[in-house]
Amino acid sequence: MTFEADTERVYPVPDEPATMIEATLCFPLRDVGGTEEVLLIEKRRGLGEGWYNGPGGKLEGEETPRECAVRETREEVGLEIDPADLEKAGELEFRLDGDRHTFCHVFRTRQFAGEPHPSEEAYPEWFAVDDVPYDRMWEDDRLWLPAVLEGETVVGEFRFVGGKPLDEAEFAGHDLERDVDFDAIGRSR
Numbered sequence: 436m437t438f439e440a441d442t443e444r445v446y447p448v449p450d451e452p453a454t455m456i457e458a459t460l461c462f463p464l465r466d467v468g469g470t471e472e473v474l475l476i477e478k479r480r481g482l483g484e485g486w487y488n489g490p491g492g493k494l495e496g497e498e499t500p501r502e503c504a505v506r507e508t509r510e511e512v513g514l515e516i517d518p519a520d521l522e523k524a525g526e527l528e529f530r531l532d533g534d535r536h537t538f539c540h541v542f543r544t545r546q547f548a549g550e551p552h553p554s555e556e557a558y559p560e561w562f563a564v565d566d567v568p569y570d571r572m573w574e575d576d577r578l579w580l581p582a583v584l585e586g587e588t589v590v591g592e593f594r595f596v597g598g599k600p601l602d603e604a605e606f607a608g609h610d611l612e613r614d615v616d617f618d619a620i621g622r623s624r
């Protein structure tokens with residue numbers, strides 16, 4: 436297990452978040468003639484509009500993170516995924532001005548049905564995993580997504596400052612842990 440930190444934690448940690456969004460990201464992977472590719476979306480609305488990311492979004496009702504990732508991937512790009520085929524790859528906490536803003540469950544899968552198509556929310560596009568457009572993504576993505584695309588697991592905290600909305604705040608620091616066994620800690624749902 437490795438641990439990285441590029442700053443000291445400088446913000447007070449609240450006992451309980453006033454409001455924290457629970458969300459998901461899903462990264463479908465495929466092999467095309469020996470080239471490993473990942474499906475990203477260009478987001479057309481909401482947080483991170485205009486940037487690339489995996490399909491995903493906020494949990495609704497009583498659904499589990501896995502069910503949310505399946506639903507969001509279907510709604511945004513039309514791929515069908517069996518929840519059992521999703522592999523838990525990460526847990527990311529995004530903090531804004533010291534408060535917990537979003538807790539995000541990250542999944543990847545090689546098993547899916549259908550061809551991606553655009554929706555009101557997203558334009559899908561396949562990228563070689565060594566050609567991911569990190570300059571058009573959230574600033575934190577380059578810190579954790581390469582590991583996720585290489586089959587590793589990550590737990591990270593990413594700190595933003597400067598007030599809402601999160602996608603206009605400044606990225607200020609992070610902690611990242613790798614090789615986390617989500618099954619062993621009962622958090623692979």
Ligand SMILES: Nc1[nH]c(=O)nc2c1ncn2[C@H]1C[C@H](O)[C@@H](COP(=O)(O)OP(=O)(O)OP(=O)(O)O)O1
Pocket residue numbers: 458459460480481482483488490491492493494529537539573575576593601
């Ligand atoms: N710093 C960050 N880095 C990142 O890679 N993804 C982030 C992020 N902060 C938020 N997200 C992602 C997680 C989640 O998939 C999405 C949440 O954005 P939104 O609140 O706009 O929800 P969406 O509109 O996508 O979802 P729904 O409204 O539920 O469809 O943004």
